[in-house]
Amino acid sequence: MERLRVQEHWSDVFGLGGRAELERVLPSALPSVRWFADKAREVRSATVQEAVPFAHGTTLSYLTLIEVRFTDGDAKTYVLPWSFSPDRLPGSDQGKGPSLVVPVEIEDGPVPSSGFLYDALWDEGFVWALLDLIESSGRIAAHGGWIAGSRPDRMEGRAERGGGIGAASSGKRPNCSVMAAEQSNSSVVVGGQRMLKLYRQLGEGINPELEIGRVLTTMRFPHSPALLGSMEYGRPDREPVTLAIVQRFVRNQGDAWRFSLGAAQEFFSRVAARGLSRCPAQFAGPSPLDWSDEDCPDLVRELIGSYLGSAERLGARTAELHVALAQASANVNFAPEPATHEYWTMRYESQARLTERALALLRAQSHRLPAAVREEAACVANLESVILAQFRDVMERDPAAWRIRCHGDYHLGQVLCSDGDFIIIDFEGEPARSLAERRTKHPAMVDVAGLLRSLHYVPFACLDRMRTLPGASESDPPEDREAWAECWSGWASTRFLKAYVSGVARQDLWPAEQEEAKLLLVSHLLEKAVYELAYELNNRPGWVGIPLKGILKTLELTRR
Numbered sequence: 001m002e003r004l005r006v007q008e009h010w011s012d013v014f015g016l017g018g019r020a021e022l023e024r025v026l027p028s029a030l031p032s033v034r035w036f037a038d039k040a041r042e043v044r045s046a047t048v049q050e051a052v053p054f055a056h057g058t059t060l061s062y063l064t065l066i067e068v069r070f071t072d073g074d075a076k077t078y079v080l081p082w083s084f085s086p087d088r089l090p091g092s093d094q095g096k097g098p099s100l101v102v103p104v105e106i107e108d109g110p111v112p113s114s115g116f117l118y119d120a121l122w123d124e125g126f127v128w129a130l131l132d133l134i135e136s137s138g139r140i141a142a143h144g145g146w147i148a149g150s151r152p153d154r155m156e157g158r159a160e161r162g163g164g165i166g167a168a169s170s171g172k173r174p175n176c177s178v179m180a181a182e183q184s185n186s187s188v189v190v191g192g193q194r195m196l197k198l199y200r201q202l203g204e205g206i207n208p209e210l211e212i213g214r215v216l217t218t219m220r221f222p223h224s225p226a227l228l229g230s231m232e233y234g235r236p237d238r239e240p241v242t243l244a245i246v247q248r249f250v251r252n253q254g255d256a257w258r259f260s261l262g263a264a265q266e267f268f269s270r271v272a273a274r275g276l277s278r279c280p281a282q283f284a285g286p287s288p289l290d291w292s293d294e295d296c297p298d299l300v301r302e303l304i305g306s307y308l309g310s311a312e313r314l315g316a317r318t319a320e321l322h323v324a325l326a327q328a329s330a331n332v333n334f335a336p337e338p339a340t341h342e343y344w345t346m347r348y349e350s351q352a353r354l355t356e357r358a359l360a361l362l363r364a365q366s367h368r369l370p371a372a373v374r375e376e377a378a379c380v381a382n383l384e385s386v387i388l389a390q391f392r393d394v395m396e397r398d399p400a401a402w403r404i405r406c407h408g409d410y411h412l413g414q415v416l417c418s419d420g421d422f423i424i425i426d427f428e429g430e431p432a433r434s435l436a437e438r439r440t441k442h443p444a445m446v447d448v449a450g451l452l453r454s455l456h457y458v459p460f461a462c463l464d465r466m467r468t469l470p471g472a473s474e475s476d477p478p479e480d481r482e483a484w485a486e487c488w489s490g491w492a493s494t495r496f497l498k499a500y501v502s503g504v505a506r507q508d509l510w511p512a513e514q515e516e517a518k519l520l521l522v523s524h525l526l527e528k529a530v531y532e533l534a535y536e537l538n539n540r541p542g543w544v545g546i547p548l549k550g551i552l553k554t555l556e557l558t559r560r
């Protein structure tokens, strides 16, 4: 890691005269951190747009907004908070610690010395400074605007139990711990009660997670974490930009993705323990549109076990979420709107762009794919016109549907298992899309398709894990494993969908006509699977087979 050289004091790099030094080292430092979402692009420059001091104790931290430019495409703004330590980094004694650390050499200070600038989320003093700003609805002046905290629960919604966000008045402050599972953003758990989430990439305007969190908290929706506060960057005559939120920490036993993988593994173990190798045709999962599970063979019920009930509960919770979002109709950004021909045309254009990009990527990478998926890859690569025809069909038929605010990035990893129930988190939408796109209203089927695709991923990801786990012999997957995988996912999907459709029945969120439901579901499932194809090609080529199968299986539904 390159060293920063400063003349007198480490904070010189945040002054207008000293920023060039920080801007020099950032292009090589950024690609190594988890939340930096542009690792595949070449960074041309990183410019400090804002460096806002946060005083705490006898020291300062700085919240910087960095505009990153690339050799191609649009620039992005990232959020980087900094603290300084002359010696030890927080967390280093437990083998943890900040992933962004820049060594600093202080050349002409009273005594030449050195130290480190590091990600200030690891500095409890800084975290409390943020929480105090939010708690007090305070404001700090910045170069081009201001940073302001606010607490929605003061104005509306549920009153908080057990003190404020920062509990500043109570004297003793609980511990802060940075979440190990850093993803697109970074979160700190405060005293096991609250969670501060700092967004790493800034867009123009409010983050949907804050917008949806406010609405669900006001209506006391019980299956998502309560929003406790937020911090925004304001500029004259511009929409405030969300920097961070505070939400209630949900005590949980892991996410529904892990839980479902465990259930699928048990299913495969039961199949193996009974010596079942071939999966009889009548065990194959039904079409996701035949949501009567009366035909589910008893043996399949036994093999899948209690997960069928879990899928049903998840369907019911998803329906409750959509009903709540549709009911927030007094808010113009949430009021349901009918899908017009213009809407379907806009959707088609976006689906066509997505498909062209994903299939071009597939063709370009086909020689590098695992041998086992090459045949399916070649088949899908030739299906562009068939896929586009499916999307075009929806545009031309112009089906009636209500558009509402949705989760937008709904999959099993966005659901926490909490004491036998499910809590839905991360309402940010797909991070790769613009904030305006993520705030667009869609038919609720967008989220349903996301979850159904996730239920299809589970048994295949499980098989992949069982193949690669050391000592896998005990739970060796059965011969006919792909058919068993489809059996698990088909019946779990049926249970999920049945509960979902009955949960939204009175809200008009699901098409009454079976043919229309089928047309829309196929198109939504297909779009999600095409998105996943591009995602896997870019991130996990070993899993490309799962969305490839998803695309082929979905197209097959159109022939039934």
Ligand SMILES: Nc1ncnc2c1ncn2[C@@H]1O[C@H](COP(=O)(O)OP(=O)(O)O)[C@@H](O)[C@H]1O
Pocket (backbone or CB within 6 Å): 179, 181, 182, 183, 184, 185, 186, 187, 195, 225, 247, 248, 249, 250, 251, 252, 255, 413, 425, 426, 428
């Ligand atoms: N309110 C919460 N309570 C408990 N854990 C949470 C909460 N929100 C998120 N998490 C945990 O943090 C992880 C990352 O959160 P998420 O909101 O998905 O972040 P990102 O936007 O970075 O993807 C989740 O997978 C979950 O384990």
Ligand SMILES: O=P(O)(O)O[C@H]1O[C@H](CO)[C@@H](O[C@H]2O[C@H](CO)[C@@H](O)[C@H](O)[C@H]2O)[C@H](O)[C@H]1O
Pocket (backbone or CB within 6 Å): 183, 184, 257, 409, 411, 412, 413, 430, 431, 450, 453, 454, 455, 457, 532, 535
């Ligand atoms: O990081 P995000 O939660 O925003 O979502 C991205 O990564 C997900 C993987 O972590 C990816 O989801 C895909 O894989 C999941 C299993 O790992 C599976 O449950 C989902 O159904 C599947 O889409 C998601 O697509 C991507 O946007």
